[in-house]
Amino acid sequence: MEKITFNDIYKPGLTVLENDLFIHNHNPDMLLQYDSNFIAFKKMPSVQEFEEAHQYLRGFHKKYGQKHVRFYFPDDEELSGDLLAYFQKDDDYTVGYLELFAIHPGDFPEVREMEEIIVENVTDETWNEYLLFQYEQDSVYGENYAEKKKDQHLSNYKDESFQQIIAFYKGRAAGAVDVIIKENTAEIDGLLVHEELQKKGIGSRLQKSVMDQFKDKTIILVADGEDTPKDMYRKQNYQYLAKQYNLLKVYE
Known part of the structure; x- marks a missing residue:
């Protein structure tokens, strides 16, 4: 079986920004769909990098009346202790995980x-x-x-x-x-x-x-x-x- 990753999973929408840290996916036809309006990190961010990405995505979503932010992290990488501590300070953050099967x-x-x-x-x-x-x-x-x-x-x-x-x-x-x-x-x-x-x-x-x-x-x-x-x-x-x-x- 050839190597398959989460990058092979279909996500409707368009890439509106890509840099060394993340890819921003936006779906103008389904603004309410969390899983097609998101940032996917290409490498695990520091707390400061996450804060900056969060501020960017929140500002972008506000322009379209979207009331959420969604982030995906790199495959098979654990969240750092600093990130987890940062997320735990805000009860509105929900941390979950997905599993890929074939x-x-x-x-x-x-x-x-x-x-x-x-x-x-x-x-x-x-x-x-x-x-x-x-x-x-x-x-x-x-x-x-x-x-x-x-x-x-x-x-x-x-x-x-x-x-x-x-x-x-x-x-x-x-x-x-x-x-x-x-x-x-x-x-x-x-x-x-x-x-x-x-x-x-x-x-x-x-x-x-x-x-x-x-x-x-x-x-x-x-x-x-x-x-x-x-x-x-x-x-x-x-x-x-x-x-x-x-x-x-x-x-x-």
Whole structure:
């Protein structure tokens, strides 16, 4: 398997500034989306360097009415004691971490077929059901966010580098996943199963569809390091590749 890093993970938006210390990513179409409006540090900053980057990003976001700052730190590097002490002084800072996983499609476990579950690529015939399902999930973050995401879903539907997949359980839209297709990888993004229909094998069937369609690529995904799905991925033979710390602050 070729070396894969967090730099291979898809982030919508544009690079508006890059210097020796960081890359600033900005997504004018999704200003409310934390994970596409951020600074990614190319090397671990000192406290002073972080303060200057924070001041820059906060000022930039204020111009667009954005009420957050998000930072990503270099792969597999621990936050320094000085940085941690600095973050702990402000209760509004949330420190988390992500884990990067990969799998060869042939290593994914066999999945039992069930008549109740139908998984298929989104088409013009199923587009409305896919969009309604996504809208319901996105609404958790507010109606404004969900409305903006509708445009993003439509843009992705028209983009050949995306494949949207939907799952039905007894005829009801029950889950979905997006796949970002690159030359050597296929990235699983936004794997969702309706809360009422979890633990029925729907998530595994969605993943198996990805494995079957992209047998010649390495399948990659990112999991929140503090959530339980990462344990499922390990059981499904995904290989752990890297860890990345992140920081979020939301302003009222």
